[in-house]
Amino acid sequence: MTTSIASAATAPSGAAPAPGPPAAADPGRIASLITQLLVELGEDPTREGLIGTPDRVAAWWNAFLSPDDTTTATCFTESQLSRQLVIVGGMSVWSLCEHHMLPMHLQVTAGYVPDGEVVGLSKFGRIAQHFAGRLQVQERFTRQVAEYLTDVIGGENVAVAVRGVHLCMSMRGVRMEEARTTTVHAGGRFGTDPVLSQQFLTVAAGQWGAP
16 A cells, blocks of 8 residues: 655645646547547457447546536534534545556545534535546645645645555556555644544544555
8 A cells, every 4th residue: 555645734836737627528539539549459440349439438538527516615604613523535436547547446535624614515525526537646636625625614624535546556567456545635733733633544544444
């Protein structure tokens, strides 16, 4: 298992901006390219079984690269919070490794310390799906989810942990099927309060069934 831990306070200055969501795809053009790929791989796109495959692949790419928007944040006023730690887990999304264009399965756990407001629970899943629907790397995905949540709650007390299975490592290269990669972004008190941080990591690991 590979583990990477990043603090919001240690982000490098002057870093290039992360790539945004892709532009709208042209399904017809994608289908044509898939047809060419099949030919180059020695296949016959007109044979039984492959008829319609380019169109189906193009439709999938178009849908995958058009995730739901996350712009509408739903927050609810709640004054009786007693400094609670809120953790939302069990979020499971698929993304694509930008280095090999192979799938990666990401289990996401997010936590925050609310201050006067709580975030609608369904929002967490939509945020994860939004940033997964593009060519990605797990490290960037983790940071993007954390930074978006930071904007939503209006504070730095946000932590995001992601556990990923990467087919670019499982089915190619070293072909280690049991390999897992864990990334953690800790902001605000999660980066300075070891008790709070440990509480979050314990819950996250428990939800993954990981030691």
